[in-house]
Amino acid sequence: MKNEIWKDIKGFENIYQISNYGRIKTLPRKINKGKCHLDILEGIKIQTFNPYNGYCSVTLSLDGKNKRAYTHRLVALHFLENYENKKEVNHIDGDKTNNNVLNLEWNTREQNIQHAYKNGLIKKRYGIENHTFVLTMEQIKYIKNNCIFRNKEWGIRGLAEKLGVCRSTVSRAWHMELDEELCQQ
Numbered sequence: 001m002k003n004e005i006w007k008d009i010k011g012f013e014n015i016y017q018i019s020n021y022g023r024i025k026t027l028p029r030k031i032n033k034g035k036c037h038l039d040i041l042e043g044i045k046i047q048t049f050n051p052y053n054g055y056c057s058v059t060l061s062l063d064g065k066n067k068r069a070y071t072h073r074l075v076a077l078h079f080l081e082n083y084e085n086k087k088e089v090n091h092i093d094g095d096k097t098n099n100n101v102l103n104l105e106w107n108t109r110e111q112n113i114q115h116a117y118k119n120g121l122i123k124k125r126y127g128i129e130n131h132t133f134v135l136t137m138e139q140i141k142y143i144k145n146n147c148i149f150r151n152k153e154w155g156i157r158g159l160a161e162k163l164g165v166c167r168s169t170v171s172r173a174w175h176m177e178l179d180e181e182l183c184q185q
Contacts, residue, residue: 007078012060018074022099023047024058047071054096071099082106094121134165135173143173 004023009016018024025045050057056071076082076089079101086106093103094116107115116122135143143163146154156174160167 005079009060009074009078012062015062016060018071018078020075020079020101022056022071022075022101024071024074049097056097056099072096072104075099075101076104076106080104080106086111088112090115094119134169135163139163140173140176143170144176 003020005020006017006025007019008014009018009024014027015029016024016026023045024047047056047058058069058071058074060067060069070089072089072091080089084106086108088107088109088111090105090107090112091098091103092105095103113122143159146159156167156170160170163170
């Protein structure tokens with residue numbers, strides 16, 4: 001690859017290297033396998049893909065101990081300045097497998113989440129589409145048709161007690177914008 005730069009991975013010098021393109025390789029080295037026996041390991045390119053979260057990662061070994069590391073974090077640590085001491089690495093194009101240094105930037109958690117929403121990587125879920133929503137559509141219709149403020153029995157407090165939820169849940173349901181025809185059914 002053109003203009004590919006390789007650097008030793010910190011803590012694994014002379015064993016592993018990472019490139020600005022996000023490729024990782026082992027370096028040729030001799031390994032002591034006991035009395036008078038040395039094995040020579042050839043340098044190879046290594047990397048794995050984690051189907052669970054979609055990120056590329058690698059297991060680095062030193063002195064019999066393994067360390068799992070995400071490729072994008074290794075590239076950022078070795079090729080990107082982090083003047084503001086931000087904790088997360090963002091894939092600018094949203095592709096978790098594109099670990100080229102030109103596609104990475106240091107971000108805060110909030111910036112990373114905003115980037116994901118802005119680029120459609122995470123979709124906002126409101127109301128019943130939200131996994132934390134506790135009311136059914138029938139209960140929402142019931143609230144919309146029966147909630148009368150300042151009425152003890154059918155006010156927010158009364159409906160919350162009747163449905164077994166907190167008052168803010170009833171209030172949010174009452175303020176939700178629903179198709180009027182849907183509420184009248």
